[in-house]
């Protein structure tokens with residue numbers, strides 16, 4: 001790590017520690033409002049201030065540029081697909097009107113009602129491949145389709161090659177948010193529960209054909225937050241600007 005980076009990290013740690021101290025002073029009687037509050041209130045007593053600040057930094061770094069890239073790409077794809085932009089505007093304008101009649105702030109149910117907005121985000125994640133892949137190290141010899149990956153070797157799983165594969169997605173290079181509708185309708189028709197927002201919404205739910213947030217033990221813990229932030233951004237963008 002370079003000297004500048006080390007100094008920057010030191011500054012971050014100091015800043016977060018001062019937030020922790022401040023919160024500890026005022027913690028009594030308040031319901032937790034953010035992640036720091038939750039970590040401070042952890043009953044195990046194992047979370048030192050150092051661990052809490054490390055956890056906060058671990059959350060801040062991957063969150064800092066991934067969502068801005070997601071919304072930037074959504075704007076780019078939408079600007080190239082007027083029909084999708086129109087649908088998105090209609091859906092969000094309907095919600096805005098409903099909200100202004102009812103009064104009050106946007107609610108969770110409002111967010112859940114934005115199905116086309118969700119399809120736009122899902123399709124942006126598929127095409128944009130914000131994280132293009134992930135590294136894994138083989139802890140033992142592994143054989144995959146006749147190829148041996150020896151113990152200790154690193155493997156790069158390249159999401160882009162799956163998300164843009166015509167075998168998985170018809171006209172894979174075309175921005176088509178409607179492709180995600182089919183599965184949702186199928187689930188609703190059969191009265192099945194919807195998957196979590198970030199879960200694969202592929203035709204074959206068990207496949208690994210849609211993994212923008214990784215999978216397994218290291219599945220991105222920020223996936224729902226990322227989608228929520230992108231939805232809020234798109235909502236305000238299309239209802240306030242042309």
Ligand code: HEM
Pocket residue numbers: 058059060062063066067070130131134135211212213214215217218219220221222223225226
């Ligand atoms: C569009 C936005 C995002 C994308 C595409 C994304 C993607 C990913 C991917 C692919 C991984 C797995 C890495 C691996 O398996 O090696 C990951 C891990 C992680 N992400 Fe995200 N992420 C996003 C937003 C966020 C946000 C908003 C947060 C925090 C608030 C976050 C926090 C993390 C953390 C802490 C990990 C490490 C998890 C672990 O190793 O157990 N991410 N993310």
